[in-house]
Amino acid sequence: MKRNLLTAFLMTIATTILLGIIYPLVVTGLAQVLFPKKANGELVEVNGKLVGSRLLAQSFTGAGYFHPRPSAVNYDPTNSNGSQLGPTNRQLIDRVKSDVAALQAENPGTPVPIDLVTTSASGFDPDITPAAAEFQIPRIAKARGMSEDAVRELVRQHTEERQFGFLGEPRVNVLELNLALDRTPGKLASR
């Protein structure tokens, strides 16, 4: 008993040093050397200014930008969360109803893709489905004075297919797509 208690103390110290300190620091060192960009969150800079991470959605509400999925936490990466609303919760039903009404006004006659009116799990899902991108094309083309086909071509270029052809789902990274829009000549082209 006494000896095991002594070992319990010493073992906690020894394994903390090995597994709790040496291991993560070694992995950090290797990661920073081997994959520096990925290890630091795939940060995106425009003209030398940090504008975000390609893995984290940020708010876009202007007519000339693709909008990401709704966020329950205002796209705040220090507070990652979903809405936690259950399927029969009236707050969920009402929120979706009003979001659907707003989106249908902008693109009448087309059913609204589900991911555009549901909050993501992280609160900053970087992607939308190709369906959700297609739904927004008319608005963006109009706001930017581009042809719908030109916008559609840009969406196509930024559509990531399933990994290795079968893993996950096809998706469109909203931040990268919007930055590409800004680089495209048109009446809203900037920066």
Add this chain to the structure above:
Amino acid sequence: MTLNGWLQILFFLALVFLVTKPMGVYMARVFNREKTFMDPVMRPIERLIYRLTAVDENHEMRWTEYAIAMLLFSAVSMIVLYAIQRLQGVLPFNPQKFAGVTPTHLAFNTAASFTTNTNWQAYSGEATMSYFTQMAGLAFHNFISGATGIALAIAFIRGIARRQMKTIGNFWVDMVRSCLWVLLPVSIVGALVLVSQGVIQNLRPYDKAVLIEPMQVQKTGPDGKPMVGSDGKPSMNTVTEQTIAQGPVASQEIIKEFGTNGGGFFNANSAHPFENPTPLTNLIEMLAIFTVGAGLTYTLGRMTGSQRHGWAVWAAMAILFMAGCVVAYWAEARGNPLLAGVDQRVSASQSGGNMEGKEVRFGMANSTLFATVTTDASCGAINGWHDSYTPLGGLVPLANMMMSEVIFGGVGSGLYGMLIDVVLAVFIAGLMVGRTPEYLGKKIEAYDVKMAMLFVLVFPLVILTFAAISSVRTFGTAGISNPGPHGFTQILYAFVSGAANNGSAFGGLTVNTLWYDTAIGFDMLLGRFFMMIPMLAIAGNLAQKKYVPPSSGTFPVTTPLFTVLLIGVILIVGALTFFPAVSLGPLLEHLLMAAGKTF
């Protein structure tokens, strides 16, 4: 549901099948202390640890000493984790200058949570824990609580395999070998693979990005509610920056899955793009969750000399796993019938279904597969919020945990939980033919069955008691965020998850309160240690028994018939115990949802 979705699910099951044998053979060699390819690296470290910690590696323990060593190690390391949390303000690696974790009941809850391999999180990682606490406190416990589980499973296997012996191994040696030979090498390689896909790994302070479009955000008052101006309109704030939380995530992510711990570095866990950025990382994380549990069935077969028994157990796990996948995938892909005007159908350009609380890159197949895997095992990582699942979709994780996570299961705990069910199955088969039951040459007698029943009964007793109290007292019901039957499910899920040492949640429930932190804290401790002790008692008792050669009256534990009987026992023990509670929660909500009722 799509063909591609099913292909992904079956591909995953095929990978689990493929890792079972190599992992099982390797672990059998590690714990029999035979030569492995890791010896040149790990053996010197192992010797050094024993020298520093006063361990005699040739000392053999009876089950009682084994249990005491395990309990002492858990208690000491739990106290240290409590202290680290409270003192993190003065410890290094704290670029965000987080103060010590308060209130004390949260620090207690978290210490109990990580010590018991539950990783229930009543806090939000990116807003509470320093990098030091994450690495040396939380990720460290991911290793040792997993290693403790593996050690105990190995001790149980020895109990079956040994004949007329009083001892079942040495806890320290089994625990250290689990860490050094099994968990650490895979974690180093796995962490780097995750980083290559975009899981972050750094010690930098949080970055500040300047938003391309400034964002209007409604202010929140001191009470946490959205603020409204004197004119009745919401009062808004213009936000121009996004603060990007950073940290040593990959090193924690891999062991969180491989040790079936499940505590996310961030609040959003494996739904967070920094923890799980691509479909490949999602696959690796799911596979990591099942690898040890699947491998241990092969280790069982190898160490007891009945490989076909190992596969019969594996088959029972695989069948129950697929059953969960089918129900969850079907329920979520159907979507939410209460939502009007939206397109929830699957097409070439969207995966459709109930996307509330899910991520686009995972869609329906990978979200529901992850939910099934994480609750089959005692992991509890999530890549979508179970609280927002449809009633039947959310029932699958709940039911998986109610079967006490024996479907591949937590590292170690899944196997010994399953073997308790095997003891019961053999006992029931014995009753049916009127002979003393035998299991792999050991007579199963009154003492063993009593201990097995204790193991089985502690679990619902703890859960139902706490859930009942919480459902009728205001300190319990105050935490509910989704009214109606869903609110009861939130409470039930919390205590099932705690006692099963899973750690996933119906996350809307407000749990950082004195009642929930304390109650779930004890729920987790009782669910872990009060089940481990009777299990070790059976192991010790089996080890000292004589070997009885199989006769014509022995119920064979290697046949499909055995697999079916085992599944039957699991369903009866798990499902029937909790059926009344389940019918008040998810089943009722499902019927009301179908009738168009909202709350």
